Amino acid sequence: MFEIPPNHPRAESLRIREKLIEGFEKGIVAKAGLIAHGRGEAFDYLIGEKTTEPALEAAKVAAAAMLIAKHPVISVNGNVAALVPKEIVELSKVTEAKIEVNLFYRTREREEAIKSVLEEAGAKEILGVGEATSATIPELSSWRRKVDPRGILVADVVLVPLEDGDRTEALRKMGKIVITVDLNPLSRTAQWANITIVDNVVRAIPNITEQAKKLKNFSSGKLKEVLKSFDNRKNLGKMIEIIKDRLTKLAEKGIYIPEASQIYEEMRRIE
Amino acid sequence: MFEIPPNHPRAESLRIREKLIEGFEKGIVAKAGLIAHGRGEAFDYLIGEKTTEPALEAAKVAAAAMLIAKHPVISVNGNVAALVPKEIVELSKVTEAKIEVNLFYRTREREEAIKSVLEEAGAKEILGVGEATSATIPELSSWRRKVDPRGILVADVVLVPLEDGDRTEALRKMGKIVITVDLNPLSRTAQWANITIVDNVVRAIPNITEQAKKLKNFSSGKLKEVLKSFDNRKNLGKMIEIIKDRLTKLAEKGIYIPEASQIYEEMRRIE
Numbered sequence: 023m024f025e026i027p028p029n030h031p032r033a034e035s036l037r038i039r040e041k042l043i044e045g046f047e048k049g050i051v052a053k054a055g056l057i058a059h060g061r062g063e064a065f066d067y068l069i070g071e072k073t074t075e076p077a078l079e080a081a082k083v084a085a086a087a088m089l090i091a092k093h094p095v096i097s098v099n100g101n102v103a104a105l106v107p108k109e110i111v112e113l114s115k116v117t118e119a120k121i122e123v124n125l126f127y128r129t130r131e132r133e134e135a136i137k138s139v140l141e142e143a144g145a146k147e148i149l150g151v152g153e154a155t156s157a158t159i160p161e162l163s164s165w166r167r168k169v170d171p172r173g174i175l176v177a178d179v180v181l182v183p184l185e186d187g188d189r190t191e192a193l194r195k196m197g198k199i200v201i202t203v204d205l206n207p208l209s210r211t212a213q214w215a216n217i218t219i220v221d222n223v224v225r226a227i228p229n230i231t232e233q234a235k236k237l238k239n240f241s242s243g244k245l246k247e248v249l250k251s252f253d254n255r256k257n258l259g260k261m262i263e264i265i266k267d268r269l270t271k272l273a274e275k276g277i278y279i280p281e282a283s284q285i286y287e288e289m290r291r292i293e
Numbered sequence: 294m295f296e297i298p299p300n301h302p303r304a305e306s307l308r309i310r311e312k313l314i315e316g317f318e319k320g321i322v323a324k325a326g327l328i329a330h331g332r333g334e335a336f337d338y339l340i341g342e343k344t345t346e347p348a349l350e351a352a353k354v355a356a357a358a359m360l361i362a363k364h365p366v367i368s369v370n371g372n373v374a375a376l377v378p379k380e381i382v383e384l385s386k387v388t389e390a391k392i393e394v395n396l397f398y399r400t401r402e403r404e405e406a407i408k409s410v411l412e413e414a415g416a417k418e419i420l421g422v423g424e425a426t427s428a429t430i431p432e433l434s435s436w437r438r439k440v441d442p443r444g445i446l447v448a449d450v451v452l453v454p455l456e457d458g459d460r461t462e463a464l465r466k467m468g469k470i471v472i473t474v475d476l477n478p479l480s481r482t483a484q485w486a487n488i489t490i491v492d493n494v495v496r497a498i499p500n501i502t503e504q505a506k507k508l509k510n511f512s513s514g515k516l517k518e519v520l521k522s523f524d525n526r527k528n529l530g531k532m533i534e535i536i537k538d539r540l541t542k543l544a545e546k547g548i549y550i551p552e553a554s555q556i557y558e559e560m561r562r563i564e
Contacts, residue, residue: 039325039328043324043325043328046324048327053314053317053327054310054314055327056324056327056331057313057314057327057330057334058331059328059331059332060327060328060329060330060331060332060333060334060335061331061332061335062331062335063328063331063332063335064331064332064334064335064336064477065335067479088361111492112397154308180512206335208338208540208544209543210541258544259544262540262541262543262544265540266537266540269479269533269536269537269540270533270537272479272533273478273479273529273530273533
């Protein structure tokens with residue numbers, strides 16, 4: 023598209039955007055995925071485009087849940103495949119989780135394109151492609167409910183980053199422990215999940231991996247202590263407070279733009 | 294894509310999204326426009342997806358400025374053309390403003406596609422297409438600075454809905470009175486403009502038109518009174534307060550989702 027100046031105040035956000043557009047051009051990302059990314063950008067801006075303390079805490083709890091799980095599964099959609107393919111493969115190795123392609127707008131072409139990207143990133147086994155998606159999630163209609171009987175269907179813990187609200191709710195109702203990454207702390211996904219990491223997926227996935235490496239040799243008892251101390255509702259509440267504080271700070275900073283309000287004086291020149 | 298259930302809590306937002314995707318498929322909307330729309334969706338959600346009192350006030354002041362102007366111009370980009378073509382034509386008639394196609398990612402094909410949509414919507418004259426964009430805005434590079442010498446170049450008041458921050462700043466530095474519609478009250482565009490309507494463009498444009506009809510027979514003195522009473526900085530401050538209040542209310546509502554935080558109890562089932 024165009025060169026991103028390295029000193030641009032939001033260069034990292036622009037680089038992530040370019041990656042997503044590249045994914046769109048490769049057929050990995052859906053049109054709705056571009057719009058969803060924009061919603062994420064807005065909330066990332068509001069949280070400060072960095073990992074907050076509550077998000078790091080949630081990443082730690084997510085790592086503990088994945089390590090305790092008997093059948094952890096990582097669900098990958100187009101945006102996740104475009105933004106963090108290597109990071110997903112690394113996390114799946116550290117936590118011994120399976121990877122399943124899980125699309126809202128499912129087409130065979132997109133499934134295969136996502137599979138290729140994950141294989142290039144080092145994945146050995148990828149569930150949820152083609153005829154493998156023979157099982158269904160109850161309460162969801164059409165192609166949105168297709169899952170792999172070796173993956174999400176039998177999983178006890180599922181990590182579903184950037185998931186749709188209806189599906190998150192359906193997964194909870196199936197009795198799954200749901201971990202999500204969602205920049206909007208008020209979304210239905212954020213509210214329905216058991217563990218919600220309110221952070222950009224490009225920061226959250228490596229954070230879970232790092233935490234999992236630290237927790238890997240903990241006893242089951244110690245891991246349970248990590249879970250016991252966590253309250254998703256309180257964590258989301260902290261994120262909302264962070265956004266409100268930041269809105270206040272940004273508003274104070276904003277008003278230093280010169281002459282922004284001198285409309286009447288300027289209009290006099292027209293006469 | 295899929296049927297929108299009429300009772301969906303955010304049906305209107307989904308309908309607007311479908312219109313934008315249709316515009317993308319017609320070659321009117323750019324990929325970056327889809328992402329930008331997502332950012333708008335997030336902020337629209339935060340303001341409550343309806344026109345607020347400060348936004349209506351700004352729309353009234355915008356109408357007064359356009360009526361006082363000697364050379365008002367409405368700048369139209371891909372998203373605006375996809376979402377409100379008829380509303381733009383109506384506003385241009387009521388305020389006797391010229392319409393100019395003004396693109397961030399300028400290609401002849403997109404210019405022509407936007408021109409067609411506006412003509413179908415009843416526009417008689419459309420500036421800023423093809424060789425007509427022979428003038429340039431200082432301080433902006435390449436195709437982003439092209440403007441029509443009969444339009445934005447000589448305008449005293451420009452309405453630039455959904456505009457980029459760099460360009461808004463450049464227009465201000467050229468001495469234009471800048472009116473914008475931007476859902477993010479903290480964006481550089483929102484902060485640099487003289488009059489910022491923090492509202493969805495589908496609501497804001499008809500609001501300006503309605504206000505212009507009411508003010509049309511006002512004397513120049515009365516119109517100036519409308520401008521004199523307005524402070525964009527204060528108006529933006531009110532919008533930020535509205536968002537903060539709504540975050541508080543949504544957070545309270547959100548916590549009623551059942552069992553969202555009982556991670557520890559649920560994890561015990563795995564063992």
